[in-house]
Structure formats: C-alpha cells, structure tokens
Amino acid sequence: MRREIDVSALYGALDSKRSARDLSWRGLAKEIGLSSSVFTRLAQGRRPDFESYIQMTEWLGVDLERFIGGQRPTETETEETVAAISAHLRADESLKPESARAIEKIVQAAYEEMAED
Amino acid sequence: MVPMLSPKRAFECEEIALEARADIGIRAGDLLNPEILADHLAIELRPLVLYSSDLPDEVRHLTEEARSAFSAVMVYRKRKRMIVYNPAHSPRRHVNTIAHELAHVLLEHRPTKLLDSTGSRIWIAADEEEADYMAGALLVPLSAVEAVMDRMEGNLVDAAEHFGVSENLMGHRVEVDRDSVQVEISELDRLVGGGRPVPQIRSIETEAASIAPPLLA
Numbered sequence: 001m002r003r004e005i006d007v008s009a010l011y012g013a014l015d016s017k018r019s020a021r022d023l024s025w026r027g028l029a030k031e032i033g034l035s036s037s038v039f040t041r042l043a044q045g046r047r048p049d050f051e052s053y054i055q056m057t058e059w060l061g062v063d064l065e066r067f068i069g070g071q072r073p074t075e076t077e078t079e080e081t082v083a084a085i086s087a088h089l090r091a092d093e094s095l096k097p098e099s100a101r102a103i104e105k106i107v108q109a110a111y112e113e114m115a116e117d
Numbered sequence: 118m119v120p121m122l123s124p125k126r127a128f129e130c131e132e133i134a135l136e137a138r139a140d141i142g143i144r145a146g147d148l149l150n151p152e153i154l155a156d157h158l159a160i161e162l163r164p165l166v167l168y169s170s171d172l173p174d175e176v177r178h179l180t181e182e183a184r185s186a187f188s189a190v191m192v193y194r195k196r197k198r199m200i201v202y203n204p205a206h207s208p209r210r211h212v213n214t215i216a217h218e219l220a221h222v223l224l225e226h227r228p229t230k231l232l233d234s235t236g237s238r239i240w241i242a243a244d245e246e247e248a249d250y251m252a253g254a255l256l257v258p259l260s261a262v263e264a265v266m267d268r269m270e271g272n273l274v275d276a277a278e279h280f281g282v283s284e285n286l287m288g289h290r291v292e293v294d295r296d297s298v299q300v301e302i303s304e305l306d307r308l309v310g311g312g313r314p315v316p317q318i319r320s321i322e323t324e325a326a327s328i329a330p331p332l333l334a
Contacts, residue, residue: 011196024225026133036133037140037158040222043196044159086228088221088248090188090214095238099183102175107192107231109168110201114194 003068005047010067013060014039032059082108122250127298130247133223134254145261148281151215154255155200158222160191162215164204180205188214191221193228209283213252220251256282257290259298266291 018028029036032055038048048056057064082104091103122130135145141157143149155162169176179187180203188210189202200218202211221228224247229239257280269275277287 035140041159046159086193087231088191088228089238090217092186097236099186100232100236102178105172105175106168106201107190110192110199111194114197114199
C-alpha cells in the first residue's frame with residue numbers, strides 16, 4: 001500500500017486548532033513561518049513539501065507519522081443541490097432571471113466535476 | 118472616494134498583495150499575471166466554454182446576450198475552489214476579474230449561497246468592496262504607483278499598459294488617498310521582511326528590460 005500524507009485530515013486538524021485559537025490562515029502562516037499560499041494549496045488538495053509538513057505537525061503537537069497513511073476509501077459525501085452550493089460570484093448586481101438560471105446550471109456542473117479527495 | 122475601506126484594512130490589502138507577489142517571485146513594480154498566481158495557489162481556472170457540450174444554451178446565453186453581465190464565479194466544494202470565467206471579455210477585464218476572485222481567497226472571505234430564495238444574487242457589499250480594493254492592490258501595488266507614473270511621465274495609458282490593467286483601474290490606483298494608506302507603506306519592509314524577499318520598488322528602472330509583456334494582450 002502506498003503511504004502518503006492524508007491531506008484532508010491534516011487540513012482538518014490545522015483548521016480546528018486555528019479556529020479554536022481564533023487565528024486567520026495568514027496569522028497561522030506567520031506564526032509557523034510559512035507562506036499563506038501553502039495552506040491555500042493544502043485546501044486545494046495538494047500535499048505540502050516535507051519541511052512545511054514538519055512545521056505543521058510541530059505546531060499541532062503531534063508526531064510526524066500522524067497524517068501518514070495508506071490511501072483510504074474516500075468518504076461518501078452527499079452531493080449538494082445548487083441551492084446549497086456556495087460561491088463567490090462576480091456579475092451584475094441585477095442579473096436577469098434567465099442569466100441567473102444559466103449561472104446556476106454552470107455552478108452545479110462545476111461542483112459535480114470537483115473531485116473530492 | 119477611493120479607498121472606501123479603512124486605511125488600516127487598505128494597508129493590510131497592500132501588504133497581502135506584496136506577500137502574494139513575493140510568493141510568485143515578482144516585485145511591486147512588475148506586471149502580475151493573475152493566471153500565474155492562480156496556478157501557484159493550485160486554483161483551477163476554467164473558461165465557460167468547457168461546458169458548451171453539456172450546457173450549450175446556458176453557455177451561449179452567458180457569452181452572447183448576457184456577456185457583459187457575468188464575469189466569473191468561484192465554486193466551492195468543501196474547502197476546494199475552482200473558478201469558472203467568461204472568456205468573452207477583453208484581456209484587461211479578464212485580468213481584473215481573476216484578480217478579484219483570487220482576492221476573495223487571499224482575504225479569506227467566506228463564500229455565500231449563490232442566489233437567495235427569490236432568485237436574486239447574494240451580495241455581501243463589504244466583502245465585494247474589499248475584494249475590489251485587493252484586486253487593485255494585487256495588480257497595481259500602491260508602493261509602486263508613484264515610481265511607475267514617474268517613469269511613464271505621468272501618462273496613465275502607458276502606466277496601465279505597464280501593469281496590463283485597464284486605464285480605469287490605473288486611474289483608481291493613482292487616486293488612492295496615499296496620505297492615509299502610504300504612511301504605513303514604509304512599514305512594509307519591516308513587516309514582510311522577515312527572511313523572505315522583500316518587494317522593492319527601486320528595482321523598477323533596472324528591471325525594466327526583464328518585465329514580461331502582458332501575457333493576455
């Protein structure tokens with residue numbers, strides 16, 4: 001079995017401790033001495049480089065092995081309907097209903113394509 | 118009227134913008150290609166036309182009849198994001214659109230539902246205002262405005278060309294109330310200097326030859 005960093009679990013652990021301490025991701029980045037973009041990349045499912053990983057586990061106070069494991073079966077997730085999908089939309093403030101419907105369709109399609117890891 | 122943010126928040130945006138620029142190895146006076154920043158952040162950019170075969174009517178509507186109404190949408194699935202943009206816009210509007218969406222990421226704005234129950238778009242004015250300012254700061258850092266304008270002999274068109282942005286945006290950046298924001302700009306060296314390359318505006322003259330042409334022009 002291939003061993004690799006469980007990005008999802010790592011992100012979750014960082015996010016919990018960060019929220020509990022009322023830190024922004026940028027604040028956490030400064031505290032650990034990493035660039036904020038490391039956490040954005042992590043959110044996107046990219047594995048951190050080893051140096052960053054060491055610093056993250058140190059900050060979490062867990063041992064290095066903590067997030068290293070074999071590939072697990074991905075959690076089953078209920079797909080959200082478009083009414084529940086969240087987004088940042090850049091469009092006219094007064095969208096015509098037809099345009100709003102078209103954007104909804106696109107958003108739903110994009111959401112369905114985004115693979116979970 | 119520019120900026121409408123508090124000077125403290127505007128300064129923070131300038132600071133975050135310089136950090137993002139340092140991350141991708143460019144300085145305050147360089148042209149920023151937001152597609153490169155998106156790639157660095159591992160955020161995929163998709164042109165609307167990728168959905169043409171599945172949703173032909175919707176894509177046609179948004180790229181033709183309603184082409185000016187829709188710029189882009191950043192879709193979230195749990196912690197992941199992806200940006201779908203309208204490819205039917207001018208390169209400079211495109212640059213601004215992508216910078217605006219990335220600004221939401223850099224500012225750690227929480228996403229909202231797309232539409233309310235009446236089908237109207239949900240609009241958080243404070244976040245949008247911040248993202249607008251942040252997009253400007255990313256593309257045209259305040260700390261470089263004066264040096265570039267000097268070098269372009271005060272010509273707004275040339276300065277806009279230099280940064281690959283619209284003249285309208287360049288004009289806004291020139292009008293930012295420097296007395297309120299730039300006082301703190303001099304603090305940037307100290308604040309973002311800790312061990313990482315510090316964006317310097319004095320490099321503009323010497324770096325001129327290496328400034329890339331606008332990728333999207």
